[in-house]
Amino acid sequence: MPYSAIHKAETRKRIIETARILFNREGFSEVSIDRIMDEAGLTRGGFYNHFPNKDALYAEAVASFLNGRGKAWRDAAGVDPQNADATSVRDMIESYLSSEHLGDLDGQCPMIALPSDTARASDKVRGAYTDLLRAMVWLFEHNGADKGAQRQKALSLAATCVGGMVLARTVGDTALSEEIRTAARASALETLGL
């Protein structure tokens, strides 16, 4: 057993983190395996020791958001999520729709950065994206000011949050971008009665 098992696992993790950042910044097809491996301090050939193909890395990269900025979602869920208070959800929404998140191209939520890339990707990638959405909706369902808010409210809230950030990110005009972000935030907080 040359090299410890930990060594390989750490390399793998480094590749995923590098990929997550590059994908967020430039999109799936725009980032080559060469680029990812190079920025992870490796060479292209080694990639296939860790992943069967590029597509498998997509899914891992999307899912890995919950280890980065997405950790806040776990905090918002709390130890006993059914009884967590609404404060943490308000914090989570304010963070999600913050100008800081809008500017964080590297660390942003993949639901914002990669919607159309994901829609065209494999089932595995779409599954990872769906998991993120489910996590967000779950938070809205279980931790609003009015507990047990209807599911409809939680779903449309997710649409407003993600949609607001997607539009703010895509629009060329900076002033309009800020307008959308703050409007979506205000509307989301109102809906939750926060």
Add this chain to the structure above:
Amino acid sequence: MPYSAIHKAETRKRIIETARILFNREGFSEVSIDRIMDEAGLTRGGFYNHFPNKDALYAEAVASFLNGRGKAWRDAAGVDPQNADATSVRDMIESYLSSEHLGDLDGQCPMIALPSDTARASDKVRGAYTDLLRAMVWLFEHNGADKGAQRQKALSLAATCVGGMVLARTVGDTALSEEIRTAARASALETLGL
């Protein structure tokens, strides 16, 4: 003057329409100039008689939505938009968030199909995307049940409509997809007081 001026204009239009459909279906970088020209019944070389480069075609394709399905937006605006009644806006929202629109990969709104592609494209493309959004927000601002609805409401409504469709399109799970779409629709109509 061989070939009429109309002849060239029609060819150009055919290229744009073909590109719009292919981009909507598969994304910007996934569709080659070769494919577009081939499906338009032409050969690759001729492309540069009509456009300086691929990027210029992007912008035209996004903008051309208002000639297809987006024509409904003009109808919703009405002859004298300030006095148009709210019915047409309700129709427009119901059409935008319909399962038929969700299934219409070719004709769908580019704000749904191409958000992350656009975010990474040139200023011209982003400008065309921004124009579509402005058109939608304008409709919500001027034609709601409560006339002169605040701008904030119109903006967050756009976030809900576009975001709802983006999520419904991206998510792998069909049942969840339908849930999101109908939740966003219900919430949008409620917000407008329709």
Add this chain to the structure above:
DNA sequence: TGTACATCAGTGAACGCGCGTTCACTGATGTAC
């Protein structure tokens, strides 16, 4: 009305380039003795 001609929309071979993936290899490492 018929024909010769100039125009330019459209053609298709060719360019340099970067892609995802394969594969024979190398050399750093933990283990057995």
Add this chain to the structure above:
DNA sequence: TGTACATCAGTGAACGCGCGTTCACTGATGTAC
């Protein structure tokens, strides 16, 4: 404790392929006579 060895993570040249773009050309067309 020191050394020989087997393992396998990582290397880098090579593959076939499709991309965006260029360019010398061709041939369908409207016009002038």
